Amino acid sequence: MAIKLLDQEKGPHISKYIYGQFSEHLGRGIYGGLYVGPHSDIPNVNGLRTDVVDALKQIHVPVLRWPGGLFADTYHWQQGIGPQKDRKKIVNTNWGGVTEDNSFGTHEYFELLKQLGADAYINANIGSGTVQEMAEWVEYMTMPGESPMATLRRKNGQKDPWKLKFFGIGNESWGGGGNMRPEYYSDVYRQYQTFLPQYDAKHPIYKVACGPNEDDYEWTETLMKNATKYLDGISLHYYTLPTGDWDHSKGSATGFPASLWYSAMAKAQLMDRLITKHTAIMDKYDPEKRVNLIVDEWGTWYDVEKNTNPGFLYQQNSLRDALTAAITLNIFQKHADRVSMANIAQMINVLQAMILTKDDQMVKTPTYYVFDMYQRHMDAQLVDGEGDVPERVTYTASKKDGELNVSLGNYDLTQDRQIVFTFSDTYRDISDASIITGNKMDAHNTFDDPNEVVEKKFTGASLKNGQLVIDLPAKSVVSITIKS
Numbered sequence: 001m002a003i004k005l006l007d008q009e010k011g012p013h014i015s016k017y018i019y020g021q022f023s024e025h026l027g028r029g030i031y032g033g034l035y036v037g038p039h040s041d042i043p044n045v046n047g048l049r050t051d052v053v054d055a056l057k058q059i060h061v062p063v064l065r066w067p068g069g070l071f072a073d074t075y076h077w078q079q080g081i082g083p084q085k086d087r088k089k090i091v092n093t094n095w096g097g098v099t100e101d102n103s104f105g106t107h108e109y110f111e112l113l114k115q116l117g118a119d120a121y122i123n124a125n126i127g128s129g130t131v132q133e134m135a136e137w138v139e140y141m142t143m144p145g146e147s148p149m150a151t152l153r154r155k156n157g158q159k160d161p162w163k164l165k166f167f168g169i170g171n172e173s174w175g176g177g178g179n180m181r182p183e184y185y186s187d188v189y190r191q192y193q194t195f196l197p198q199y200d201a202k203h204p205i206y207k208v209a210c211g212p213n214e215d216d217y218e219w220t221e222t223l224m225k226n227a228t229k230y231l232d233g234i235s236l237h238y239y240t241l242p243t244g245d246w247d248h249s250k251g252s253a254t255g256f257p258a259s260l261w262y263s264a265m266a267k268a269q270l271m272d273r274l275i276t277k278h279t280a281i282m283d284k285y286d287p288e289k290r291v292n293l294i295v296d297e298w299g300t301w302y303d304v305e306k307n308t309n310p311g312f313l314y315q316q317n318s319l320r321d322a323l324t325a326a327i328t329l330n331i332f333q334k335h336a337d338r339v340s341m342a343n344i345a346q347m348i349n350v351l352q353a354m355i356l357t358k359d360d361q362m363v364k365t366p367t368y369y370v371f372d373m374y375q376r377h378m379d380a381q382l383v384d385g386e387g388d389v390p391e392r393v394t395y396t397a398s399k400k401d402g403e404l405n406v407s408l409g410n411y412d413l414t415q416d417r418q419i420v421f422t423f424s425d426t427y428r429d430i431s432d433a434s435i436i437t438g439n440k441m442d443a444h445n446t447f448d449d450p451n452e453v454v455e456k457k458f459t460g461a462s463l464k465n466g467q468l469v470i471d472l473p474a475k476s477v478v479s480i481t482i483k484s
């Protein structure tokens with residue numbers, strides 16, 4: 001049985017921002033993992049780890065959300081500017097009660113973006129901050145002319161304004177960001193966005209409101225009813241917990257039973273239903289699909305690794321995470337007409353990370369390699385398919401520059417599958433094909449063995465009689481590009 005890829009003239013555009021990242025002041029997500037300071041023995045450029053930045057450059061991080069998460073609603077930006085030695089030391093009350101010395105602030109964030117070539121997505125503090133504080137931060141970052149905040153920015157060494165592409169007004173305002181009710185939040189959002197300064201009429205800052213938690217459809221309904229005309233995007237947060245149990249045990253990142261492999265896959269697939277139902281509500285208020293759904297927190301969440309600070313959310317990352325990432329990214333692409341950005345939580349050392357570090361060592365995780373393989377879909381055109389998809393197989397397809405890209409995951413633990421794709425166009429060559437797999441379902445990379453799960457050349461695909469035939473091994477993710 002074959003899947004027919006429909007080379008439609010114009011499919012939805014797959015935004016590169018779907019492959020976005022998130023880094024919060026949480027555990028070693030920033031300090032140690034990304035930022036070690038200019039005087040560290042760990043090789044760095046302006047305090048940013050060279051090894052980590054180099055690895056991230058390979059996956060072309062398109063956007064980085066910062067400074068939180070929950071931390072955002074306790075963050076006072078003025079404490080993170082000026083000479084580092086004079087910056088106020090505070091307590092990170094959300095994450096482990098550790099001292100936050102504010103050495104990574106606005107200037108260091110934009111330096112990181114410059115090194116990565118990524119766009120900015122900053123989350124404002126509306127939980128414990130003020131409208132004025134938010135407005136002044138945006139003035140500090142983006143005012144090109146003379147103004148009190150622009151003068152302060154120049155005094156601190158940054159002559160030109162930075163480009164602030166995305167701006168979040170509220171993080172989990174239904175919970176740790178203020179425990180607000182949707183009616184109240186809608187008004188707070190309307191108020192804050194009124195005072196968001198926009199100095200560049202040609203490139204206005206894109207405003208993201210705090211959207212729903214998981215299946216809170218009432219939140220979406222109320223927000224859309226009350227604020228649609230003031231919105232560019234609304235966020236959605238959904239984490240994959242294999243056990244489904246936030247309170248007692250989220251399960252271990254490695255050494256888990258097969259049942260928790262399969263429940264992780266099922267939980268990851270829930271994202272499809274959530275997006276479908278939230279977008280149906282959005283369609284009522286915004287049938288033209290002007291407002292986007294921004295999944296700015298997603299990923300797996302397990303119990304922390306043994307002997308680590310529970311507030312640091314440090315977890316291993318295995319082949320299981322590669323498969324849940326593939327399932328989720330395929331869902332985002334399927335909904336490319338509404339989902340225009342997503343930010344996996346979190347980029348380094350926290351939850352479903354791309355990279356883990358220990359002192360001067362680093363390892364790339366299986367999830368990193370999925371992001372590497374899926375780059376081929378960035379800013380491509382979605383290609384729909386028709387035909388039956390074998391059980392426990394997930395796929396997505398796109399077209400870019402005359403090439404066709406297909407990515408697949410087979411999350412059956414033992415059964416290989418053969419998948420056949422047909423098309424109306426003629427494709428003659430496989431230009432690139434790679435695979436991530438492993439001997440065990442919890443195969444993972446460690447500092448002693450960093451190459452247990454890596455991306456390898458895939459030889460199980462062939463083009464025969466105008467068909468793409470793929471022998472997809474059990475527990476694997478495969479990406480293929482073919483050309484005419």
Ligand code: AHR
Nearest residue numbers: 068069070071171172345
């Ligand atoms: O990503 C970790 C935390 O999860 C974020 O700070 C918060 O927004 C969410 O609850």
